[in-house]
Amino acid sequence: MIFGVPLPALMGQLLIGLINGSFYALLSLGLAVIFGLLRVINFAHGAFYMLGAFAAWMLLAYAGIGYWGALILAPLIVGIVGMAIERLMLRRLYGLDHLYGLLFTFGLALLLEGTFRHFFGTSGQPYTAPEALRGATNLGFMVLPNYRGWVVVASLVICLGTWAVIEKTSIGAYLRAATENATLVQAFGVNVPVLLTVTYGFGCALAGIAGVLAAPVFQVSPLMGSNLIIIVFAVVVIGGMGSILGAIVTGYMLGIIEGLCKVFYPEAANIVVFVIMAIVLLLRPAGLFGKET
Amino acid sequence: MAGTDPVPAAGAAPRGGGAAAQLKVRNLEAWYGESHALHGVDLDVFPGETVTLLGRNGVGKTTTLRAIMGIIRKRKGDVEFEQRSIMRLPLHRVARTGLGFVPEERGIFASLTVEENLLLPPVVAKGGMSLEEIYNIFPNLLERRTSPGTKLSGGEQQMLAIARILRTGVRMILLDEPTEGLAPVIVERIGEMLKVLKLHGLSVLLVEQNFRFAARIADHFYVMDHGKMIDSFSVSELPARTEALNTALGV
């Protein structure tokens, strides 16, 4: 027993917290990447997450393509949709106040969610985990459902992989430089408009792959994104949008804190992230990892 | 018409030895929002020349460079680089024609290392220096290659800003106030470097406040005021012009 809570129960909640944290991290990573370069808050991020989950579901239902195929195809599809939206509509807003980007993507989120709600209703579609990941493993201090463990590992790999690409590769160097001074990078001869399109698509693809990971855990429902996106916003405000690593760390951290809160003080679990956001804002407005604007 | 080369003094060699102008700017106008910054700029840069734009603060020298490059999009007039008009090109295609740009603030990226900064501008033509050659000329850049770019001193950043352009193979560089805020010793070094560029056949269009620095390296001078050229002369005519120049520059 720890603090009056039996160990398996504590570990169970921690695992749930870690899983939620995985999604917070993946989604705030995508938001941070998009915001860093495009200066757009992608309100539609939750909708793209939902799109990824539905893509996986539809790939299975209509094309017989299972989880592992969906893991590759769904983010690709979502990424392409994202790139089309950036290329055709979003880029017209770059010269304007940033708030218009927020409003546009908000409208996009409503449109996507409304469309799926129209065709699929509000109840969720079930999506079963792939054969290889079913069942559970006994770790001694707890029994770990295999798929849940996979979610945590996969999201860590994706997050750290993205971080590595951005911080350590030359294509990441283009992204980092363009984030600082897009005009100069363009003057050097780099096709920054294409970079913007690809970055938005990549950010959306990150949301999409999170959706595929989520499908067997939560139900595939048109509402799954909007419930999540507002918490992710709070996560992003807490982390401060200056750093990629900050977004990842904050996501996992807050998931775990939320999980712990469910154990010890369940009534507040829904709002603990917001409370932390309020506190961080009062003490350190730039966010935990943010740079002073 | 102010700005076009006056009839050369008898016996003086024509600029560029008879070759066509590498950069030809005619009637260039530009706007910052509603404000009309350039009122019809004319200038030429011939292959291999180092040309300096002189003028007081705020007359439009930096604006001229930015308008030529295409960073300022609200503009009218003609800009031809190597006999091709570049007015209609989107910004990211201009460098590929062989024209490079080093901004006033140097533009060293803080989130990139020195080496990443060096490697960032893509190679647009053959004839640029290799990374090793650059490190040979600038051993201090080699030493600090993994440091964040902005950890370098002002002078080293200026070297880095010019060095990374040299790698790309551009044939002409637009250089904005390279000596601003730098100590005299560093200014000397930059002067040396520009002479090396000249030896390599690069043309330079230079904006400079530091008249004496410009006088040591430039082949030709333009003087600007209120968004237009008001004078143009070669280095051989400089001694005759010094006094008038001092007045124009408010020195």
Place this chain on the structure above:
Amino acid sequence: MSAIPTEAADMPSRRSPRSGFILLALVAAALLVAPMWVYPIFMMKLLCFALFAAAFNLLLGYTGLLSFGHAAFFGGAAYVTAHAMKVWQVTPEVAILAGVGAAIVLGLIIGAIAIRRQGIYFAMITLALAQMFYFFCLQVPFTNGEDGIQGFSRGKLFGLIDLNDTMNLYYFIAVMTVLSLMLIWRIVHSPFGQILKAIRENEPRTISLGYSVQRYKLAAFVMSAGLAGLAGSLKALLFQFATLTDVAWNMSGEVILMALLGGIGTMAGPVVGAGILVGLQNFFATSGFPVTIVLGATFMICVLLFRRGVVGEVRHWLDNRKA
């Protein structure tokens, strides 16, 4: 970059006070006769949302702050008013005062926190705090959770006027709305309003002129919250119903759309926008076609092509004809 540059005509009305009065008289006359042609309940709903949108616009159009959580004030006041009517059994004007008071307090709390950042961050913070309030409302017993507060009579205003009579209620809401819009007009045209405008256009400069900008922003925020609360209280009386939808983020989004559609930074814009939106919702409610899709598409089209909004475009067109 902090403030939305208002695409709509910027200067407050160039009309003289005399034409202002004429306009007011026209509006009053229109409101007086409207119930003969338009369903009074629809009119009242429109008036409530027009007030909500106008309150929001005070913050966005004139101060340049985008709040993504205004539903908290609207719905929060609705809950308090409904509770006051049902449980405390007070007269409606007391219930309304309670609702507005609650909105003001909530506005102070949320505003004080959100104002610590600017621009996009400010918007996201208001969204998150409003969502927090939503969860609070979801769980707290007095709101009755999913069912909401209902089943209370509208009572007698000042103990005299029976608001259960539709026409009485209509005139009351009409008067309250018009008075509130006049109040907003006064605020915008006062010295205080000029400073708000200065903050919107160039905050650093206003700071350098010596104004404690944070205080002005907070004051504007609280005023906006209070007026939004008034709209919510009136709406609760109208429908005799306060629910979770009133505090949900969709409601916050709708009021933004009203202001955007009608014209941010104009006085008439929010009213026009509210009219369009309430009309659209009514229309699509019966058609079976999902309203969310229409709202989403309208948002996107507005932001891309129609940023000045209806009133803004009209003014722009009129200006161009003069020139």
